[in-house]
Amino acid sequence: MNAAPAASSRAACFARDYPIRFSHCDPAGIVFFPQYLVLFNQLVEDWFNEGLGISYAHLLGPRRIGLPIVRLECDFRAIGRMGETLRFALAVERVGGKSLTLALEASGDGVLRVASRQVLVFTDLETHRAIALPEDVRAALAAGAPAA
Template sequence: MTTNAPICITARVRFGDCDPAGIVFTPRYGGFVFEAAETWLEAVMGLSVHQQLNKGEIGTPVRSLTTDLHRSLRPGDRFASTVYVEAIGRTSFRLLVIGRRGDGVLSFVGRMTCVTTDPSHRSAMPLSEMYQQRLTQYQADCGDIPAIA
C-alpha cells in the first residue's frame, strides 16, 4: 500500500468543541488524536474501524491514550494532525500524533496504543503479517520522527 507518509489530517475547531470562553474542551484533544488515528488506520491498513468490526477478523481497541497540551486552540482555528508509528510490539502498536495550529505552533501531542485482538474472544493476538508489513513500511516511509519542543 502506498501512502504519502507521514499522513497529515487537517481540521478546523468547531464551536461545539469549545467552552463558553472559546477554549477547546480538554477531552476534545483526545478526540482529535483518535480522529487522526482513525483516518490513518483506513489509509494505511485499508480498513475503517467499522469494517474491522464488521469483518470480525481483528480489532484494534485502544489500550491507552494520552495528550500533552502545549498551546490552546480556539473556535475557527485550523490545525494539522500528523501521524507517526512510534513503536511496534508483538500484539500492539503506538501512534504519535503531533497537532500544530495553522501558524505552525505546536498545540498538542497525543500517543495512542492499539492492541490487536481476536474479537470473538476479546483477547490480544499477535500482529498479523499484513499489519507488521504496513506498520514497518509506514514507519520507514516517515523517516525520523521530528523532535517535539
Template sequence: MFNYETVIRLHHTDAAGIVFYGRFFTLAQDCLEAFLQQHMPLASIIHSGDFSIPAVHARADYRRPLRLSDRLTIQMTLGKLGTNSFELEYQLKNAARQVCADVVVTHVTTNKHTGAACSIPETLRQVLEHLR
C-alpha cells in the first residue's frame, strides 16, 4: 500500500466548488507518479525504457463531495496482476478518514516501439509488489 497526501486546489473543482468528477482520475495519477518517483521514476520509463504503461480502463465510484482546501489521503493498492496488465485501486479519503471516492485503473505494459502488449518487466513487477 502507498499513501499520498494532498490538498484539493481550485483547478480540481467545478463551478459548484466541489471536485469535478474527472479530476479524481488526475488525483489518482498524481498518486501513481509520486509512488513511481520513489521506486522507478516515470521519467526513466518514458525516456529510456523499452515499455510504457498506458491506462486502458478506468472507473470511479463517488461517495461524498470534496471541496476546495480539503485535505486528502489517497491509498493506492495493487489489485489484479497479470502477465501484461495490472490494476491499481485507489481510495480517496478526507481528513475525517471517510471514503470520498474509489478509483480503479487498469494499465497494460506495451512495447514502446511497436505498441504491442508485452509482459510486465521484472523490475516493474517488483515495484508493484510494494503495493500489496
C-alpha cells in the first residue's frame, strides 16, 4: 500500500512535535500502532484550533458537526519509542463538497515512521448524514490554512 506522500514535503503544512509517552506504547516500549491514529486525531484537532482558527470543541459541541474518518490508509515504516519526540505533520490533499482528504505523517530523527491518508466527512451529529463543508472551514482553507 502506498498511503500518502510526505506531508512535510507539501507547500501548506501544519506540524507539531508530540512526545511519545508510556500511554502510547506496548510492553516493549514501542508505539502501539493504533496510538498513531489517536495522535493524528490530536493533530487534526490542533490544526482546527490553531491553524484554521476554528474551535474543534465548538464544532462538535454547540454546532453539532462531526468529522468522522470514512477512509483510512496507513503505512507503518519504522518504530517509534517511548521518550522520543516525533514531528506530526498534516497537509490538505483535496477539499470536496462534503469532505477533506488529508495526508499525515509522523517522523523523527529524519526517519518517516508512519504515513497516512484520511478522508474525513462533515456530518450532522443529529442525523449522522453528510453535510456540506461549513463556510467558515472553506473560508479558512481558502485563506491559506493550514498554517505552521
